[in-house]
Amino acid sequence: MAIVNAPETAASTQAARPITAVDWRRTVRMGLLGGLGMVFIAAIGMFEELDGRPMIVPILSLGYLTVFWVPFVAGYLAAKEETLEGLAPPQKGLRDPLAGLVAGLMGGLALWLLTAFMNAFEWRDVFLKLSPTLLELLTFGNDLGFAFLALVLGSGLLGMLGGALAVLPESGRRIVVGAIVTTFVVAILEVIFVDIFEGIGLEAVTDLVYDINGGLAWGSAIVVAILGGTLAAVSAGASERSRTRWTAMEPAPRRTASLAAFVIVALLTIFLPIILGGIVNELLANVGLFLLMGLGLNVVVGYAGLLDLGYVAFFAVGAYTTAVLTSPISPTLLGEDGSVVREEGLLTIDFFGWEGWAVLGAVLLVAAIAGIVVGTPVIRMRGDYLAIVTLGFGEIVRILFLSDWLAPVFGGAQGVRQIPSAGVEALDLVDLTITGVDPRSIFYFVAVFVAIAIYVSWRLSKSRIGRAWAAMREDETVAEAMGIDTVRAKLLAFIIGAMLASFGGMVFAVKVGSVFPKSFELLVSIIVLVVVIVGGMGNIAGVIVGALVLIGVLGGPTQPGVLQEFAEFKLLIYGALLVYMMLQRPEGLVPSLSRSRELHHEEMQQDAWLASAIEEDDDEEASI
Amino acid sequence: MSLLVIEQLEKSFGGLKAIGGIDFHVDEGEIVSVIGPNGAGKTTFFNAISGMLPSTGSSEHRPIPDFGTIKFMGENITGLAPSEITRLGIARTFQNVRLFPNMTVLENVMVAQHSRSRQGVWGTILQTPAFRKEERKIEDRAKEVLGFFGSRLVGYRFDQPAYVLSYANRRRLEIARAMATDPTLLLLDEPTAGMNPRETGELTGLINRMRDELGLTIVVIEHEMRVVRDVSDRVVVLDHGVKIAEGSYEEVSTNEDVIEAYLGRDTDEGSP
Ligand SMILES: Nc1ncnc2c1ncn2[C@@H]1O[C@H](COP(=O)(O)OP(=O)(O)O)[C@@H](O)[C@H]1O
Ligand SMILES: [Mg+2]
Numbered sequence: 001m002a003i004v005n006a007p008e009t010a011a012s013t014q015a016a017r018p019i020t021a022v023d024w025r026r027t028v029r030m031g032l033l034g035g036l037g038m039v040f041i042a043a044i045g046m047f048e049e050l051d052g053r054p055m056i057v058p059i060l061s062l063g064y065l066t067v068f069w070v071p072f073v074a075g076y077l078a079a080k081e082e083t084l085e086g087l088a089p090p091q092k093g094l095r096d097p098l099a100g101l102v103a104g105l106m107g108g109l110a111l112w113l114l115t116a117f118m119n120a121f122e123w124r125d126v127f128l129k130l131s132p133t134l135l136e137l138l139t140f141g142n143d144l145g146f147a148f149l150a151l152v153l154g155s156g157l158l159g160m161l162g163g164a165l166a167v168l169p170e171s172g173r174r175i176v177v178g179a180i181v182t183t184f185v186v187a188i189l190e191v192i193f194v195d196i197f198e199g200i201g202l203e204a205v206t207d208l209v210y211d212i213n214g215g216l217a218w219g220s221a222i223v224v225a226i227l228g229g230t231l232a233a234v235s236a237g238a239s240e241r242s243r244t245r246w247t248a249m250e251p252a253p254r255r256t257a258s259l260a261a262f263v264i265v266a267l268l269t270i271f272l273p274i275i276l277g278g279i280v281n282e283l284l285a286n287v288g289l290f291l292l293m294g295l296g297l298n299v300v301v302g303y304a305g306l307l308d309l310g311y312v313a314f315f316a317v318g319a320y321t322t323a324v325l326t327s328p329i330s331p332t333l334l335g336e337d338g339s340v341v342r343e344e345g346l347l348t349i350d351f352f353g354w355e356g357w358a359v360l361g362a363v364l365l366v367a368a369i370a371g372i373v374v375g376t377p378v379i380r381m382r383g384d385y386l387a388i389v390t391l392g393f394g395e396i397v398r399i400l401f402l403s404d405w406l407a408p409v410f411g412g413a414q415g416v417r418q419i420p421s422a423g424v425e426a427l428d429l430v431d432l433t434i435t436g437v438d439p440r441s442i443f444y445f446v447a448v449f450v451a452i453a454i455y456v457s458w459r460l461s462k463s464r465i466g467r468a469w470a471a472m473r474e475d476e477t478v479a480e481a482m483g484i485d486t487v488r489a490k491l492l493a494f495i496i497g498a499m500l501a502s503f504g505g506m507v508f509a510v511k512v513g514s515v516f517p518k519s520f521e522l523l524v525s526i527i528v529l530v531v532v533i534v535g536g537m538g539n540i541a542g543v544i545v546g547a548l549v550l551i552g553v554l555g556g557p558t559q560p561g562v563l564q565e566f567a568e569f570k571l572l573i574y575g576a577l578l579v580y581m582m583l584q585r586p587e588g589l590v591p592s593l594s595r596s597r598e599l600h601h602e603e604m605q606q607d608a609w610l611a612s613a614i615e616e617d618d619d620e621e622a623s624i
Numbered sequence: 625m626s627l628l629v630i631e632q633l634e635k636s637f638g639g640l641k642a643i644g645g646i647d648f649h650v651d652e653g654e655i656v657s658v659i660g661p662n663g664a665g666k667t668t669f670f671n672a673i674s675g676m677l678p679s680t681g682s683s684e685h686r687p688i689p690d691f692g693t694i695k696f697m698g699e700n701i702t703g704l705a706p707s708e709i710t711r712l713g714i715a716r717t718f719q720n721v722r723l724f725p726n727m728t729v730l731e732n733v734m735v736a737q738h739s740r741s742r743q744g745v746w747g748t749i750l751q752t753p754a755f756r757k758e759e760r761k762i763e764d765r766a767k768e769v770l771g772f773f774g775s776r777l778v779g780y781r782f783d784q785p786a787y788v789l790s791y792a793n794r795r796r797l798e799i800a801r802a803m804a805t806d807p808t809l810l811l812l813d814e815p816t817a818g819m820n821p822r823e824t825g826e827l828t829g830l831i832n833r834m835r836d837e838l839g840l841t842i843v844v845i846e847h848e849m850r851v852v853r854d855v856s857d858r859v860v861v862l863d864h865g866v867k868i869a870e871g872s873y874e875e876v877s878t879n880e881d882v883i884e885a886y887l888g889r890d891t892d893e894g895s896p
Contacts, residue, residue: 455749456749459748459749459751460745460748460749463743463748463755463759464737464738464741464743464748464758464759464762465744465745465748467727467731467734467735467738468735468738470724470727470731470735471724471727471735474724474725474726474727475722475724477676477706477722478718478722478723478724479724479735480676480705480706480707481674481676481706481707481710481716482707482710482715482735482736482738482801482805483707483710483711483736483738483739483740483805484707484735484738484739485705485707485708486707492745496745
């Protein structure tokens, strides 16, 4: 009992500190970090590039937003103090906005120094992006003195507001953050909202909310902010409440509830695309494509714990198999002189006859073989070695498709073109043609495969095989001693992962209509991995969220997302996000239960130790 | 009939002979204790039986004994994979408890049924009746095994992750997991290490019950002499990788060589 009491005495000394005492060390650190961040964002050209996209008309562009969120957050972080578990939070007061102000001022000063530097020197030979346009933006079209006032005072003010946020009670902070986030999300997702409202014939609404030249009109921004804040206030604790209610539920009603949720999701999947416009459907099709691969990689990395960095190989195998089998100008079908001799490929992708299924079967078969071929040599390796070797395999596969040696089959750098659309053309009753020209059809095509992938991985995770994978991930040696043939289990994970990726490859081939080695670069593997990690490894819901957020908002390696303006900085953001997640939230946005246990093991072990000490006492008592 | 027969077993690590030519046998239904000072080679001996000698990559550190044969139920199991040996009916626990800490108590035990079940990908995906039946069987068996430890590992414990368990419960869970592989021969490596006297006494009773009620044959490495006395039909003493004595507890505990090995090692440890 003495252990539990100790922190409270420490807390009472904490509370006695004077309220104006600023944690200078932390404040200066945040100020410097903020300054560095602002200068970096400006210097890599993000500010200038994104200034063209209005957010709130006429005061805020996306460019200004990407720079000036920094002092606000730095201010908040400078004011917010880390509270140790069990200690009372420190007294709030004037010191918080003060700390925020100082951090903000420092950040603004750094940015002004960059401005002054740009004004004095011409350094564009080295720093390409330090353009006159940027200078103009930073000085607000004025002179340096004005820039000083505007930048330093402006970010000081933002920092102070950030600091003030820390003073607010939890509920108030929730409302403010809710208002801000909602406003920006509505502004950022403009494309989607316009698309949706046009789809359901409500152009009037979008005309009202958004400016003609893009961006939220300031009046509607206020309305949206108020709505967002209200929503945040009303929904406070809702997720917590629903979770408790869910766990308290009896199995029977719980099953009914899951079934209802499933039906709703299914209906939405079927009917939403009809309402949605082409842009959103295109986005969703890309999300689905990467979700498909993410689900496959999740089996390999998340379930079985095998870090596969060459995952794109299986995607490529699926795409090329589809292409070679279905394209009328697949290199193997050309005449001696390279002339086109056939009207159709070997097979059509007609799922109302047998040919479509034959293509699908062939794709799966080839993928399974590829899984075995890649899996067998690497299966005895552990950890980092496995990652490096699979990385190599991924590249080997791409280079093979690119090679002159195999060009008679795969067409070398030219790839294979004219992959036909899938679906049915013969029947008059139903006309389902799946082609890249119609993103809606691709969306449905993907959705079917995604549904299969979700079902398969969900079932596997709750089975003898899934348990074997989990055990292997935790302790391979012991798993083997408990009777698990780890070689087999790993190979199985590889094969299933390969098959799910090959689904993705097939969809990709049909969607794009042609395949080239260039579409299968290492970057694809990495982005799929980031989707899985950011979403939450080992958790299907996590992968879904990861794909929606990353691919939907930022876009895939070559596919644009909602924030098309970010295309140039996509990789930077992916990288930054990955580093941030690994450091701050390694279990992902939507963690799987066991994964978060794994990663916070030590903290919990301490709690568990305390709890078990108590429990042992109970044992003693019970036996007396 | 002898269940396990080991002849001339040898294993060296670099220059060190961890096991230097051991002959050993266990009869069906016996409880044999293996004792000896620290570093005597007891754990290495278990590793050799369960196919888990460490492989460090270099050729002299292959995961098999350097010499000798291990026969289990008449079959030569030397050099078989650990999973294969488990399937044949030898299960073990580890000196430093090695659970799957983030899996639940129930899952830990269910995993151990792996080699006793066979449903594959198709059964799982199609949720065939055979699959459902087997899953139920695995779960029932796991609960049955956990029930062997009284109320300690049942009920709300089923769904707790293994790492929240107290030390003694982790040891119990590890034994349960080994039992769930449905073995004929159970190897326990210092099962009472770190337990208090009451828990130790309880586990002593349990080891006897495992033989009497479940018909298991047990080899146990043990430091606690009271446990050795209360469970052993026969005691084997190892020192420096060789067997220096064998017999009943009374015989061994009065054996000059054994006393010397323990006392001698104590003075050894003082010098570098
Ligand atoms: N993997 C290994 N590599 C090198 N030496 C080892 C290894 N495993 C055990 N040993 C050595 O073998 C000897 C016997 O160890 P061990 O079997 O663990 O003894 P015991 O279990 O009887 O305490 C010790 O001297 C130990 O240092
Ligand atoms: Mg030992």
